[in-house]
Amino acid sequence: MNAKRIVLTASLIAAAAAAQAPTFTSPSNFFTTEGNSSDDGWIGLSQDPQQSTQHMAIDATQIGTARAAIRAAHWRRDQRAFEPGAVARTTRIGMRMAHGDYGLVQRGDFADVNDVLTTPWVIVYTPKPTNIPDWTAVPSTTPAAFTFRLPFDVPFDYDGVDAMVFNILGYQSSSPNDSRHPVDKHEDQAFYVWVGPDTGTGCRPDGVNEMHLGAQWWVFAEQDTSLRTSVEHAPPAQPVILNLGLANPQFTLPGLCADIMSTGEISVPMGMSDAGGYLERRFDLPHQASYVGGLDLHLQAWAFDPNEPIFGLAGSQGHQLAQYPQPPVPGMAMATSTVGVWTSGTTDFGDFVFWQGYGSIVTGWEN
Structure with a gap:
């Protein structure tokens, strides 16, 4: 009888403990x-x-x-x-x-x-x-x-x-x-930063440094999305545009110091480069902008360059931004x-x- 009571008591204790566990x-x-x-x-x-x-x-x-x-x-x-x-x-x-x-x-x-x-x-x-x-x-x-x-x-x-x-x-x-x-x-994480690979090479407006485009998706969890871009070593104090395309044609045009590396379905102004040839621009988009974020984008920056005799343009390398990861x-x-x-x-x-x-x-x- 005592053994049965012990078993019964142990069972009741175990049941009580289970009843107080999170579900x-x-x-x-x-x-x-x-x-x-x-x-x-x-x-x-x-x-x-x-x-x-x-x-x-x-x-x-x-x-x-x-x-x-x-x-x-x-x-x-x-x-x-x-x-x-x-x-x-x-x-x-x-x-x-x-x-x-x-x-x-x-x-x-x-x-x-x-x-x-x-x-x-x-x-x-x-x-x-x-x-x-x-x-x-x-x-x-x-x-x-x-x-x-x-x-x-x-x-x-x-x-x-x-x-x-x-x-x-x-x-x-x-x-x-x-x-x-x-x-x-x-x-x-409050936000995610997504970058892509570079393709090709850019012009060298100062004869030494390559004009370079950087771009990142900044995807805030559940909030806004932005495309953050920067250009360095562009011709100083010159307007810069950004081409966004669906493909990279890698096309050489005689008279341009850089290959064309974006089909450029969309061209947007980035602004004026500073005295050192630097410029950055942020483009804000709706959160999880699927009409952009779902695409592989090919970017390239172009700036006016008075020292280029034929087209008067200097271009950056190409930069690919794949579809950003869904946060x-x-x-x-x-x-x-x-x-x-x-x-x-x-x-x-x-x-x-x-x-x-x-x-x-x-x-x-x-x-």
Whole structure:
């Protein structure tokens, strides 16, 4: 009988532990993926009762799946070296959740959270002293287990239609000021730079240096796209044009000091070169401009050159820009992270603007 009781007790304990495990994550599907960054501050770095640290994020990776009665949040330690300051402590923690329009965040920087929200905040965990686990040791697994659980006072029903917004508040830590608790976090690059190869050679207007064209796609994740160009060693103080073509004919025309290396379906003025023959120009495009970004473009710059006797032109080498890589749509944006906020009291949540950082603390959710 005692043996049966022991087995039954062990089974009940295992079932209870499983019932308190996270069932999904933000970002989605991060149970076995380690974040590429970490966050130290939101748990509360200061003993001062009037200084808080907060983290706010919007998660669109859950859209399409309703999550009823979310009853707890979980966090895990980052895979960094031994952290002597990450001792067990008591910190006042608060948390609130809502629904939000992720499209407003995608359209640009500095989207105010009050404009983004589509439902009122629900305070799921009233700010109160909360025990934080010891995270001094390096985790034995990658990623670490979720060992910090925050059981909600009030469950949150996520509708799966809009994005999920959450705000964590920490203040009045029992540990010395600036003690660190390395929470796992994942970030995506804010932008991607894409360059292509050069072809051929350019003219040498000064007799020594080759006229050279540089070009890059700058593709901001979920925001704008720009083609950034520069020319060096052009004839000084002369107008420069940029030819954009669908092919490189590599055509030699007698009297030109450079081959024609762009079919030039589009020609746009870049401006005037300076006294040193340098010029740069940025062309802004709509985000993910497929009508341009989906093409292999061949670029070449031409400048007026009074020292060229036949055509009066000097050309750069050719520069190819292949289709830029489609940036991932991260689906998460941070409003603030590890930012000290002076509040009028000890239980104030702060309202922030979402910025051009993509990612969030890796959070497990239990429902």
